[in-house]
Amino acid sequence: xxxxxxxxxxxxxxxxxxxxxxxxxxxxxxxxxxxxxxxxxxxxxxxxxxxxxxxxxxxxxxxxxxxxxxxxxxxxxxxxxxxxxxxxxxxxxxxxxxxxxxxxxxxxxxxxxxxxxxxxxxxxxxxxxxxxxxxxxxxxxxxxxxxxxxxxxxxxxxxxxxxxxxxxxxxxxxxxxxxxxxxxxxxxxxxxxxxxxxxxxxxxxxxxxxxxxxxxxxxxxxxxxxxxxxxx
Numbered sequence: 762x763x764x765x766x767x768x769x770x771x772x773x774x775x776x777x778x779x780x781x782x783x784x785x786x787x788x789x790x791x792x793x794x795x796x797x798x799x800x801x802x803x804x805x806x807x808x809x810x811x812x813x814x815x816x817x818x819x820x821x822x823x824x825x826x827x828x829x830x831x832x833x834x835x836x837x838x839x840x841x842x843x844x845x846x847x848x849x850x851x852x853x854x855x856x857x858x859x860x861x862x863x864x865x866x867x868x869x870x871x872x873x874x875x876x877x878x879x880x881x882x883x884x885x886x887x888x889x890x891x892x893x894x895x896x897x898x899x900x901x902x903x904x905x906x907x908x909x910x911x912x913x914x915x916x917x918x919x920x921x922x923x924x925x926x927x928x929x930x931x932x933x934x935x936x937x938x939x940x941x942x943x944x945x946x947x948x949x950x951x952x953x954x955x956x957x958x959x960x961x962x963x964x965x966x967x968x969x970x971x972x973x974x975x976x977x978x979x980x981x982x983x984x985x986x987x988x989x990x991x992x993x
Contacts, residue, residue: 763810766794796948820849827858839863845886847878869894870906916945917955921991923984927958928977930970935960937969937981941988952992954985 774785789795797803804811822843831838840859844850850862867874867886874886893907919942927935938957943950958965971977 820844820846821853821858824853824858827853831857831859837861841865843890845888845890847883847885866890866892866894869904917953918943918945918950921988923988924959925977925980925984928971928975931958932960935965937977938964939981939984939988941991954988956981956985 770787777785787795789799798810806812820843821840823840827838827840837860839861840853841863844853844862844864845867853859853862864874864886867888870888871877871886888906889909891909893909894904896907897903897905917940919940921941923939925937925939927937936959938955938959940955940957942953942955944953945951956969958967958969971981
């Protein structure tokens with residue numbers, strides 16, 4: 762059936778071209794069929810349409826050049842560049858691509874990396890090749906790893922926002938931020954109402970607090986009910 766689907770895509774593209782369209786877009790997102798082929802959660806095939814992707818084929822980006830040099834020179838060759846995996850390093854030595862392996866940035870992040878690998882802990886080097894280690898040197902402070910702060914993944918997509926002034930016990934000028942939106946869970950988008958406390962443009966990390974059956978409680982719940990009524 763996979764070949765039938767591939768051919769169906771091809772026939773559809775040909776029809777679009779015949780009809781005068783300039784191009785087509787193949788949707789491979791949002792949990793539909795093609796997206797499922799790309800996701801190990803759904804695709805557990807072991808044939809040509811599944812299996813593990815090789816994270817290692819793009820490592821050691823000078824390996825082809827190294828092989829060419831090895832054919833011409835009589836002295837040991839040291840290979841550097843993009844080597845972050847013990848497995849890759851071992852293959853490069855065993856298949857004769859290089860005689861020695863050199864690394865720089867991984868040792869800035871993990872000075873004890875070789876000892877770790879020798880101890881049997883063979884996970885990849887922690888270095889992500891971000892080049893942030895060069896920044897201290899530019900300021901005359903030597904070389905050191907400065908990890909890039911992770912960017913939080915966005916999973917909530919707001920659609921409608923309401924602000925309600927917050928009373929006691931919150932600071933004067935605080936507001937309840939009530940947002941209707943879609944929250945992404947795997948390949949699904951679920952309607953959700955978020956209620957947060959905002960003060961001077963900053964979202965508070967503290968829990969909301971208002972007396973039950975008080976004015977704030979009534980206003981917040983009324984707004985939530987209105988927004989829920991708009992969810993199809």
